[in-house]
Amino acid sequence: MVLELHKPRPIWQIMFSTHHTDVGLLYLIMSLGFLFLGGALALAIRAELFFPGSQIIADSMTFNRMFTVHGTTLIFLFILPSASAVGNYFVPIMVRYKDMAYPKLNAIAFWMIPPGGALIWLGFADFTWYATPPYSIISAPGPAADMWIFGLKILGVSSILGAINFVVTIMKCKHPDMSLGQVPLLAWSFLSSSLIILVALPTFAAALLMLLTDRLGVSGFFNPAMGGDPIAYAHLFWFTFHPEVYVLVIPAIGMMYEIIPRFSRKPIFSHASGLAAFIILAIVGFSSWAHHMYATGMSFTEKTVFMVGTLAAVPASAMHVFNFLATMWGGRIRFSTPMMWAVGGIALFFSAGAGGVVNSAMPLDFVTHDSYWVVGHFHLFVMGTIAFGTIGYVYYMFPYVTGRMYHEVLGKIHFVLAMIGTVMVFFTQHVLGLYGMPRRIYDYPPIPEWIAMNQIATVGAMLIGISMAIWLGNMIYSSAKGPEANMEDPFGLGGRYYYPHTQKNPHH
């Protein structure tokens, strides 16, 4: 553990370390860095859309590049690495092993991310995070697109290496006295999401290579001019990235499973139900990928099959929500900052899920598809659920990572502003979608309803921006000057914690 408070080390010792808490710290810092970079792009996008016409972004190509890099960054360079950060800190401790199963592989998986991120940011491609062919093959400009493809390739390999490491650590290195069912739910969330990665990601890895050779002109897998089929790419892409949605959300749910019982001062209502929901989601998540493609001209039968597959994933998510509420029911709840984030995240998770049912119902999908409804819908997951769970967990980890306590009042202000902002941006975007505004547009006609709702969304985004600036200040200041935390019970809750700081560090 990096208890730098008492025994500070030079930075290179942490960078070249393979110890799981050091790699976790690297993951954490890098993912938060990319969160702020990607968030800055989001603020620029929202500012541009405040009025119809051109505001602060000079031309549509720049705008298109910005939302592409925004999406790619926050998914691959914030959400995935921040989950790995938490997993690195807590999984080995929860399974009572000295480190990750393959420490060097762990460090390699981390160090593949900076070059991948650099390729994405230096290239600044414009074909959306979905890289849809034939646009991405015949129309997307220059080296940017190729750099994006190579960047994603590297990040994909890093994800697979990380997933192998988590699976082996949990399945093979757990303490022999502990049955797999007794492994805490946070670690279980990493097991199930890692298994999904191992099954889903190779498909996209193949599709990326095919995309690259198509761009080079030596093949025509997705190029209709050469006899290929762009819809084939859509299937390959969504076969990876619909399950990937669960890869993103499951660790955040796992983090809530750590926070909610702790701050309710009550055991989890049902460990087995949470565990069953993780397993069900990991399996059923593979039956719904083509619900992203109703509008590509699928047959009625195909649409029906994927609608049923999608609806089948809902009960598992509903089980988590029930479990959280039943855990809180009758508990002596302490609304410290991490708990506020977790509870807010659950509320938004429920809203996002309800909106998802609307999307999956075939006739309604043709109202919402590729409109701002979809933008609002998935942002309620990635921001409202995943980022909320993760930020709550970062507050929860803060005393363990730094040995100091963050400023509680600022943490609460951060939550309140971000919650109001999130509701303003993403609920409004649902309605905006019902009014027909397409996503990924640089400018829009001056329709009064569109203008009003875009302005509400932009104000909300600025509130989120302010709250994140408060957070950044709080973290930087508190990690250097904050009061020393009581490491046995930093939140004054009693009970037993997992103690990352008791892990022996090889450099000490």
Add this chain to the structure above:
Amino acid sequence: MQNQPNMRGLIGSMSDEHSSWPEWVYIGVVVALLCWVGAEAWNVERLVEHVPEDAEIIKVVGQQWFWTFEHEDGTKEVGELHLETGKAYKFEITSTDVNHSFNIHDYVVLLDAVPGRINTVWFSPTEAGEYDIQCREYCGLIHYNMRGKLYVEDPS
């Protein structure tokens, strides 16, 4: 202390410490709601996909960054489309370059224009007026302004 579940089967341990019937009732309600949504969606989609036999065919071509329409009698329109109330129209949608998505939001007409494929969707305008046509799938530089107008008139 922390939960020490005992894994004599997942379902078994759910009923170990406390009654689990509220969870089962809740899951039952959720599943029932989902079944209702699914059945209703299936039924509505089945009805809206049934194309009337007398539907006039309009060929729609999307390209960067405008729409072209061809009526059954061979007349072509670019960027605007003139139709009459009370008739049924079937769009045959395709693209010559990249993916687009043909959308008349007010009539919930939405289908991708994919090069190399012809997708069909039908509708029947009910009220005279002007409606927006737009592209809903990202298609590059001027995607934001790949718009058209639908003029619906009463038959003379």
